[in-house]
Amino acid sequence: MGLAVCKRPCCWGRCGPCCHGAPGEEGSGSGTAGTHRANRFKSVYSYMPRTSQDLCLQKGEVFEVLHDHGQWLFVQQGERTGYVPRAFAASEDSLEAKDWYFGKLSRLDAKRFLLQPMNADGAFLVWWNEEVDCYYLSVRIRNLARHYQIQASSNTFYLVQRKKFPSLEKLLKHYYNNADGLCTKLELPCAKLDAPSLPSLSHNTIGDLEIQPRSFEKIKELGSGAFGTVWLAKWNGTTEVAIKELQVSAESMKNKMQDEAETMWKLNHERVLKLYAVCLNADPVFIVTEYMRNGSLRRYLKGHRPKRDLGFHSLVDFSIQIAQGMDYMERMGCVHCDLRSDNILLTEMLSCKIGDFGLASFTDNQSIQVIADMKLPIKWMAPEVFICCRYSIKSDVWSFGVLLVEIMTYGRIPFPDINNQAYINNMFTRSPLSAPEGCPENMADIMRLCWAMERTDRPPFKDLEKNLTKLIDAGLAEDMVQ
Incomplete structure (x- = not known):
């Protein structure tokens, strides 16, 4: 019998049998008998076929890789073959194939993921901390996240010296049955809602920028x-x-x-x-x-405006994520020209993505010329845009300061007491902008850094990220359990 390409219908968002399994439980799923284990992979996310040549996979299913095409794999499961994204799969025996392992994260990411409403007390994840080169176990208890450093030596893993284990999996099994010093015993792995972004629409559009x-x-x-x-x-x-x-x-x-x-x-x-x-x-x-199902950051903030219930930590978290994306843009030599909360999109796990590149440009120079008919968002623009018709990454820094105003006011239009023409007049007279009423002074200080009249005085996005992180360092430190 010849190999058949998968064409079966499949529901969006269905999960395989290991979606919320206890630590150490393997998901069922067929594989090819006798396959060399080096080629056996496991689907970390469900994959809905995009073309008739793709393979439909449920989370946790096992398959064999026949051909490696970079960001796409041609695989076989039973008698079916087809393409799947590399980012959706991991070697069957690898740490990356585990439901509870989230790879490289920060404390902010781990906390944001655990505090999503679909997670309950005892939800947990393991992540790699690049800052200190070690694993961490993060656990949810009520509206808190507790981070435990996992010590490793001589092929053993432990949280405390008296309890050592030959693998991370066995360590988790122990605390799954007994809190034994943790804030609570482990329950279900943290929900993994955000599938990786794919490098292309499909395996056969990799080189096609222009599509019909x-x-x-x-x-x-x-x-x-x-x-x-x-x-x-x-x-x-x-x-x-x-x-x-x-x-x-x-x-x-x-x-x-x-x-x-x-x-x-x-x-x-x-x-x-x-x-x-x-x-x-x-x-x-x-x-x-x-496509981002959660829409824009501005819409999300406006939804929470009546109760103002996000908390300073969450608002700063959004700001840090955007600064991280803009730091990447700065290093790539890309200016955005339209940085505001309407153009920040949210994933299901409330991670930020900078979008809308309709005005963006790449440049090797210090700045770009503003074209006369460009439709610019006036109240986000820096003085040099009006005075000398130039825009640079430092102009994006100015816009970022205005975006901070949007975040701290739950998505309100910035500077409501002046209209667009008055805003432009103020730029020519070099009148300083003011932080919104009630804004914490340490956040207002960062806004003022962004609004330096001389663009060379504005900090790079990497420094802004560090300054913002310092605002919540104390709270993050309290989450760490040594």
């Missing part, structure tokens, strides 16, 4: 403004994406979009929305990105 517009079907409008209209759409009838239509008519502008997109789609960072394609043969033209 007829392969997309609009589903519903998500929002619109002066910069375009955003739609939820489906590519190939299978894959949800976001498309942003741009009113661009001049051929020169289309060519500029093409040049910029060819570089921007290579951006690869967890805090940056993935650009998949452009459609310059459509009318209007549009760009294609991954």
Whole structure:
């Protein structure tokens, strides 16, 4: 019998049998008998086929890798073959295949993940801390996260000297049955809702920046403004994406979009929305990105405005994530030009991704020329944009300070007491901006750093990330259990 390509229908979001298994339990799932274990992989996330050549997989299923195509694998399970994303799979016996292992994280990430509402007391995860080169066990108890450093020596792992184990898995099994000094005994692994961003729409579009517009079907409008209209759409009838239509008519502008997109789609960072394609043969033209179900940061903040119940730690967490993404953009030589809360998208686990690159540019120079007909968000713009029509990464730093105002006011329009023309006049007269009423002084200090009139006086995003982290260092330190 020949090998068959998987074409069976499959529901979005279904989980395999090991989705919430106890530590050490293996998910069921078929594999090829006699397969060399070096080629046996396990699906870490469920995968819905995007093309007829893909393999449908449920989380926890085991398969054999036949061919490695970089970011995509051609695999076999039983008599079925097909493509799956490399990021969705891990070697069967590896740590990465475990439900409870989250790879490289920070304390902020671990805490944010554990405190999601779908996790209860005893939810836990293991992560690698690059700062100190060791594993940590993080556990939820009520509305707190406790982080325990895992000591390792001579092929043993332990939290305390009196209880040593030959593997991380056996260590977890022990605390699954008995708290034995932990804040609570372990229950279910932390929910893993955020699947990795894929490097391309599918295995056969890796080199295709320009995609035919007829392969997309609009589903519903998500929002619109002066910069375009955003739609939820489906590519190939299978894959949800976001498309942003741009009113661009001049051929020169289309060519500029093409040049910029060819570089921007290579951006690869967890805090940056993935650009998949452009459609310059459509009318209007549009760009294609991954789709974020939780929408914009501004919408999320506005939803919490009546109760103002997010807490300072959560607000600073959003700020730090955005600074991390902008630090990557700064290192890549990419200026965004439209950094505001409407253009920050949230994953299901409330991780931030910087989106909307309609005005972004790559430059080797200190700044770029602002084109006369560019539609800029006035109250986010730095003085040099109005005074000398120049924009740089330091102008993005200014915009970041205004974005901090949005975050601290739960998504309100910044500087409501002045209109756009008054804002521009203030830039020419070098009148300083003011932090919003009630803003903590240490956060206001960071805003003022961003609003230095001389752009060379504004700090790099790496320094802003460090300064923001210091605001919540004390709280993070209290979460650590030595």
